[in-house]
Amino acid sequence: MSDFKQRVIEIVKAIPVGNVMSYSQVAAYTGSPRAARQVGWILNKSIDDTIPWWRVINNAGRITIKGSYFTPQTQANLLQNEGIIISPELSITMDTYRYVPTSDQMKQWQLDENYSKLINQKYLT
DNA sequence: ATAATGACATGTT
């Protein structure tokens, strides 16, 4: 397994129930901040039932799953089961549900402290 | 090696 893939899985597993992260956000914490599309690729091809793939959506708060065994409606249902409110257009208020990791969490991911701050600043409201 | 493929993101019309 590639280092990138391993990191993606680790990060997605850290998203708490009832929260979401964007593809680009996950990419940022892997250390490849412009690899959002690859995060989607990993989640498409490498999912198993230990990975909460449905907690990853796009940065606009929309469900954009494509070419998968799963449908957007399935993902919406899974998120609703965790208490997340989803509009009929399958959109979510990111400000409300986005998970921003703690600094302790990011240390475990061995991210540079300044880099972590920079990323979090981008996503904190 | 080289080229093609996309569960993305952002800016421009």
Added chain:
DNA sequence: TAACATGCCATTA
């Protein structure tokens, strides 16, 4: 709003 264009980069073929 929504469509379109462009940049992006890990993985595959």
